[in-house]
Amino acid sequence: MTVTEIGSPRRRKEDQRLITGRTRYTDNIVLPGMLHLAMVRSPFAHATITAIDTHDATSSPGVVAVLTGRDVADEQGSLPCAWPITPDQKAPPHPAIAVDHVAFAGEVVACVIARSAAEARDAIELIDIDYDELPVVLDLEEALTDATLAHPDLGTNKSATWVFDSAEAGTGDDVAQVLAASELVLERTYLQQRLIPAFMEPRSTVVDPTGEQITMWSATQVPHLLRLMLALTLSIPEGKVRVVAPDVGGGFGGKLQVTPEEVITMLAARRTGKPCKYTETRSESLMAAHHGRGQVQRLKLGATREGIVTGLSVDLLADMGAYLGLVTPGVPILGAFMYNSIYKFAAYRFSCTNLFTNKAWTDAYRGAGRPEATFAIERLMDDLAHELDMDPVELRRKNWIKHEEFPFSTIACLEYDSGNYEAATDRALELFGYDDLCAERDRRRAAGDRVQLGIGVSTFTEMCGLAPSRVLGALSYAAGGWEHAQVRVLPTGAVEVVTGVSGHGQGHETAWSQIVADRLGVPFDSIEVLHGDTQTSQKGLDTYGSRSLVVGGMAVVAAADKVIEKARTVAAHLLEASTDDIEFAEGRFSVRGTDQGLALGEIAFATFSAHNLPDGFEPSLDSDATFDPENFSFPHGTHLAAMEVDTETGEVTLRKYVCVDDIGNVINPMIVDGQVHGGLVQGIAQALFEEAVHDESGTLVSGSFVDYLVPSAADLPSFTTDRTVTPSTTNALGVKGVGEAGTIASTPAIVNGVLDAIRHLGVQDIAMPCSPHRVWKALQDGASKGLGAEEPVPDRVAPEQDAGPMNSSGNLPTGDFQ
Amino acid sequence: MIPSAFDYHAPTSLDEALTLLAQGGDDAKILAGGQSLIPVMRLRLAGPELLIDLGRIDGLRGIEDDGDAVRIGAMTPHHDIASSALLGEHAALLCAAARTVADPQVRHRGTFGGALVHADPAGDMPAPALVLGAEFVIAGAGGIRTVSATDFFEGLFTTAVGEDEILTHVRIPKHTGWGARYEKFTRVAQQWSIVAVAATVRAEGSAIAEARVGLTNMGSVPIRAESVEAALAGCALEEAAIARACASAAEGTDPPTDTNGDADYRRHLATVLATRAVLSAAGG
């Protein structure tokens, strides 16, 4: 193989169509006679439905039908959850249209089917619904008491409790004993606020019921899982359903779901016999597409006075929201393996209780479980460094796995194949100018400057490439973690690559073309990558968990290698040589030691015409491969943030951000940079900007982009990103995964930086997002305690949830428009 | 995000627009740049049956010298205000504030008149207009009337412009040579003011001769910080003195509480931002 494409910063071939929008996004699809759907959603977070009057809506112009939960109760089934984390996990039934009980504000209670989108929208105003409101449970600590139930029929808010204990697993000691014997124990409670994935393209679904197969186009990350789940949920033979994910505008885990809206559109199309479309509004997307994070993390970290960590105990409360989505219960569990991160502990215990609340259900969101774990351990490391008056980088150095110790079996039962934390950290410190910035911080601290400087440190590793199927099996996940690919050589020598992963902005078409171009020695531009249609890519497990390249890319490599072997047989036959004498390089098969040879394209044509093939040779070069990874891959990195805090206003400014990631070999550095930059912004947004805020009745207050603050390029500096390269040893490409890296490490780096700037002013913790208001309040509280006073750390800082009357400040005006 | 159905007219004269408005009654609404009205219609918080677009009426757009004042047509977009040399010379505060409104797209469509009539308490144009002593020219069935800045902003989203009236022009008395600063506090770049302070200052030597200070989003209407203005008259051009003069900036205000901060925080911000705005306006 000649490597010319791999490692080249090719511009993405898919970008022109994606960026201009001249492409098949689901909402661009228009079919003859297509009907349009609009949803009626519950305004209450918890209520019983006592009556629904659809009479006026049904007779409204253009309306074809109105569906209520009762109308479809027999056929809608219950939306699937593929990850029962314990055998006794509890879950309420999850109807696509609520029948008589709603458990969060935004739940669908009726659907109008009309000839135009406007008529459907008009008619939903005419549906009259009587509700009896029920008490709501919103807070996790409160949910744990079962005093108020999110689902009274369930009898409890507790879905399941999942435990990992190093003593039981035989990977380490008993954490209680170790903590009791430790010279120092830090006890902390950190909060992971709820986040909204806020992908750029709102969700949209079109279903065409005409023809032998029902076809669903959907803005989804998971067409294959969706097809399987639709078949299971609605009892449609799997072969009769085709799912297409056309171009999809982002997901971040938010489109790793089988949604009520998809099921409803399917039901509507089957009822009416006509193509149906549903496209959500941005408000609906923020309110009713699944949310992410939402955890209370109670932590105990033991250490020696020299700064050697002895053990960690993690006790989580995880917010499921009102229902269990496709992988909801497993999200916090994915974090269980990452709390030890890059460090060596003697003892570790993780326990997580999954709880129902009357809010939109949660599920995967970029990083899924791993950002939470990384946040906890990296905050703890900084708190410990402060406690011991030690440099935070030095403290980490003392505890991390040294590069010569790989492969390393962790206390959480994972086998880290490779890594070099020293190299990444040294490079990051150098690029950052760590010593100079620390000196500046100390100067400004001593001078009592109005704007203080803080240095935030975070390292991370994560488990990427979901996942070895047997591991998923051991975790009770319903499906495997393999991936499929097919490589086809057309008579012209052009190549089609079919992949089972389902890109939605990642640049797979470009990266896969680069891999195959090198592997087969064909030009980049003659490779076409096909994906996202269950009729074209018949097998696959789709895109999430930084798996596409590590698992799907490896399947592509394996399929390409099979093509080469088939072509070698044909070449040997045509060149009248033994296959052992045929060499393959740069797209040409040649007879060793001669100038005789044939290009792959020539062999492809010869195979197509099939006039002269070896006896018994099946006339096709096309090859399939299914790759099941043996292990995860473990990218890692060191991130540093210089944070400025205006002590008068509480305003926080990110001045400089440096990250050095190690993601193994790189296929396309430009795509990698894009993933890292975007990931950083999302992680920084959790630290500083984004929060799903509900009022005390459970209504989403941050229900538009006026209040749900997604930062833009104008809010952030240029990032300095660099890489060290320690190839993964668990796959032939030596790649790891990069889709989630930036999101995982940046959140703690930012918060650590904010705290470093103002810890000396008596601030011990600030709940995320660290808004100016919260920072200012923390400074006020710190000042009232006396500057720098060594106060005991508050057990928990509750997030502010001002539920005062919403006025115009940044909220949508209503006053003038009654 | 589909609004309910409405009729649309784009008259070419003010008289025609006023007639349509009178005929339409409660169900009619003026459409200027649509940057506030269209979003609330799409969210179905408003459902006018008739929109009367002022965009084709000559003479409602533009910035002109009018003797001791600058005359601004109601349909002048924010962008034109932000980049006007005439206003830069005589009412620099307006330019400074207009530059902080939203993003370039919104500034090219949203209008000065629309922003004033809309009277969002977090909107950035009302406080500068108030402190500069703007005069509002309003046309109605009964003819033209002029309303002073102190009488114009009546409450949350309500102004002196009646249901059947149209704001045609705003006269801004010249503040030639006055320094200006609009200090807007937000969490992300494209956001409405959490609090903002509009300050314009005439300095003489090393002291402030006169100052005008207005507050955005510290109550249901823009507020003029009169006690601060009084304390600033004759105040030395130096941070500590200015901060002392600005200490009363939040007195008598009634700021909101929301996800961006509570009322106490806003009061605190108002004093900090007032000091910064005045210092900067005075060239400090």
Ligand SMILES: Cc1cc2nc3c(=O)[nH]c(=O)nc-3n(C[C@H](O)[C@H](O)[C@H](O)COP(=O)(O)OP(=O)(O)OC[C@H]3O[C@@H](n4cnc5c(N)ncnc54)[C@H](O)[C@@H]3O)c2cc1C
């Ligand atoms: C994304 C976004 C961000 C924004 N950010 C900001 C910001 O940071 N700061 C800020 O100040 N504003 C902001 N705005 C609002 C913007 O400034 C609007 O342009 C302005 O508030 C209204 O002006 P308009 O011309 O668009 O008015 P329209 O939306 O057309 O009208 C608003 C109201 O005023 C009435 N009206 C308009 N003109 C007249 C007139 N001449 N006579 C009588 N009645 C009239 C209309 O009937 C309507 O009730 C933002 C808007 C958007 C969409």
